[in-house]
Amino acid sequence: MVFDCGACIAKYLLCCFNFIIFVAGSVILGVGIWLAVDKSSFIALTKVVPSEHLEQFTQPKVIDQASYILIVAGAFMFIVSFLGYCGAIRESQHLLTAYGVCLILILILEITAGGLAAAYKGTAEEETRTFLKSTIKKYYTSGNQTDAFSLLWNHIQAQLSCCGVDNYKDFEDAIHWDKNKVIPESCCVLAEPSTFKPKFPICTTRPDELNSYRFKGCLKAALEWIMSHMNIVIGVGIGLGVVQLLGIFLAFCLCKSIDGYIK
Numbered sequence: 102m103v104f105d106c107g108a109c110i111a112k113y114l115l116c117c118f119n120f121i122i123f124v125a126g127s128v129i130l131g132v133g134i135w136l137a138v139d140k141s142s143f144i145a146l147t148k149v150v151p152s153e154h155l156e157q158f159t160q161p162k163v164i165d166q167a168s169y170i171l172i173v174a175g176a177f178m179f180i181v182s183f184l185g186y187c188g189a190i191r192e193s194q195h196l197l198t199a200y201g202v203c204l205i206l207i208l209i210l211e212i213t214a215g216g217l218a219a220a221y222k223g224t225a226e227e228e229t230r231t232f233l234k235s236t237i238k239k240y241y242t243s244g245n246q247t248d249a250f251s252l253l254w255n256h257i258q259a260q261l262s263c264c265g266v267d268n269y270k271d272f273e274d275a276i277h278w279d280k281n282k283v284i285p286e287s288c289c290v291l292a293e294p295s296t297f298k299p300k301f302p303i304c305t306t307r308p309d310e311l312n313s314y315r316f317k318g319c320l321k322a323a324l325e326w327i328m329s330h331m332n333i334v335i336g337v338g339i340g341l342g343v344v345q346l347l348g349i350f351l352a353f354c355l356c357k358s359i360d361g362y363i364k
Contacts, residue, residue, distance in 0.1 A: 116188035
């Protein structure tokens with residue numbers, strides 16, 4: 102099909118961009134399926150390079166939960182990029198329209214979520230607090246037998262130097278919590294943040310203001326981090342919005358060019 106210069110640029114930009122996303126989505130989906138059906142081979146592979154940093158990611162529960170996340174994320178990327186790539190390369194109005202509609206829906210959902218969070222800031226914060234506390238209560242596990250939720254919480258606490266949602270008392274209601282401990286290792290002042298190794302071993306049973314962050318809540322710490330990096334957050338948000346708008350614009354411009362050629 103013969104296009105003008107603008108339509109050709111739109112076509113090949115869509116092809117290149119969506120091909121990259123398509124490949125990335127395929128890899129993520131493939132890794133997710135691999136972890137779901139054969140976690141033992143992944144664990145064996147990590148043993149080739151012994152590392153304390155990898156051990157926390159080889160727990161069966163962590164692998165199972167991570168595989169589901171990867172499958173969902175990979176499948177989403179695969180489907181949307183497939184519509185964009187095949188629609189552009191095959192010059193299909195139907196596929197391009199479906200791709201453009203998908204991007205519009207994603208953009209609407211993002212704007213709606215942001216608008217609701219800004220308009221109902223107090224309610225949104227309280228709902229977030231309730232949800233985060235429920236993840237600690239239902240899923241947080243102390244000790245070696247951990248899962249994805251526990252691992253995520255440990256990394257958040259280690260990186261933000263905080264403890265629980267509001268403070269260390271959030272762990273008192275955790276179903277799988279070791280009652281012999283007052284706080285998890287990740288709430289302590291750490292010698293090795295990546296492995297959650299406390300600088301003071303007594304910290305988990307006798308925490309104080311010097312050896313732990315027991316009174317510093319992670320929700321407040323996260324909000325403070327966002328406010329201190331607001332320029333970056335806004336920049337990333339605007340960048341994602343521009344990319345999505347560009348994809349929508351190119352998809353429908355190419356559709357119009359195809360329609361004009363057919364007529």
